[in-house]
Amino acid sequence: MSRNLRWETLDCEQFEELCCQLARSYVSSQEGVFYRVEGKGGDEGVEALFVLPDGTEWGWQAKFFPGRLNPSRWKQIRDSIDRALECHPNLRRYYVCLPINLTPSEIRKWEELKNEYRNRIHSELEFELWSASVLEDLLTRSENTGKYDFFFGELKLDKQWFQKKIEEARASLGERYTPDARVDLPELFYYFEVLGRTYQFRKDLLEWSNKINRHRRNLEGYHDVVAANNQFEPYQRIMNGLDKISNLLRWSAENSDPHYRLPVEELTREARETNQITWEVW
Numbered sequence: 001m002s003r004n005l006r007w008e009t010l011d012c013e014q015f016e017e018l019c020c021q022l023a024r025s026y027v028s029s030q031e032g033v034f035y036r037v038e039g040k041g042g043d044e045g046v047e048a049l050f051v052l053p054d055g056t057e058w059g060w061q062a063k064f065f066p067g068r069l070n071p072s073r074w075k076q077i078r079d080s081i082d083r084a085l086e087c088h089p090n091l092r093r094y095y096v097c098l099p100i101n102l103t104p105s106e107i108r109k110w111e112e113l114k115n116e117y118r119n120r121i122h123s124e125l126e127f128e129l130w131s132a133s134v135l136e137d138l139l140t141r142s143e144n145t146g147k148y149d150f151f152f153g154e155l156k157l158d159k160q161w162f163q164k165k166i167e168e169a170r171a172s173l174g175e176r177y178t179p180d181a182r183v184d185l186p187e188l189f190y191y192f193e194v195l196g197r198t199y200q201f202r203k204d205l206l207e208w209s210n211k212i213n214r215h216r217r218n219l220e221g222y223h224d225v226v227a228a229n230n231q232f233e234p235y236q237r238i239m240n241g242l243d244k245i246s247n248l249l250r251w252s253a254e255n256s257d258p259h260y261r262l263p264v265e266e267l268t269r270e271a272r273e274t275n276q277i278t279w280e281v282w
Contacts, residue, residue, distance in 0.1 A: 007099035012064040019062040019097040020048040022138045045084025058093040097130040205253035212246040234277050241274030
């Protein structure tokens with residue numbers, strides 16, 4: 001049954017993240033390594049990459065084009081394909097994700113584009129279109145339970161929701177309300193975010209994971225320095241610790257099982273060990 005997805009409620013980054021999460025689920029039963037590619041420094045034509053055991057690659061590119069595909073948008077799709085093929089010569093399958101279903105004329109253009117690249121670049125190169133209908137179908141699969149509510153849920157227990165309820169309560173009190181009776185409990189408020197596994201809480205987990213990844217990339221610039229000072233072993237332990245923390249945060253954000261236990265102890269242990277090693281090195 002159609003859920004009538006409201007793509008307009010997403011922004012570009014949210015649409016990219018949704019497509020990458022669906023891609024991760026799509027290949028989860030296959031052997032290989034899945035990578036979510038950070039695009040702010042240049043995504044090399046892919047938002048996500050799946051490397052198979054034989055070294056060949058599958059790539060995903062998300063284009064948040066809510067309207068029709070005009071010449072400018074077709075050019076952006078072609079530019080992404082060209083960039084992906086340039087940076088990933090082992091690319092054998094390329095997915096283009098769009099929040100629309102194509103019109104007959106757009107379907108013909110898509111088929112022409114596929115044939116052009118197959119004839120010009122590689123006969124084994126496959127192109128797959130994840131249109132709005134395909135994305136909706138993927139969201140209905142059991143392995144993607146919870147992703148719909150995460151990205152399209154009607155009720156979001158975020159700060160705006162609670163602020164609205166507070167305003168309503170204050171209005172109902174009328175003259176009986178006094179600011180002196182107000183108790184500010186921001187920490188308690190966030191406990192409810194955690195207990196409810198709300199959209200805001202899971203979004204925060206993803207943001208923390210992304211921040212750690214950005215800091216980790218900054219540390220890569222110190223590789224030669226630590227090697228010259230015979231500090232490579234603790235440096236590598238720091239990098240591995242950051243990887244573990246980032247992955248634990250992301251897995252927790254993406255897990256929709258209400259019985260899933262947050263890995264608080266493991267996160268705490270990894271954070272303490274990584275912090276201790278960092279102080280020893282620097």
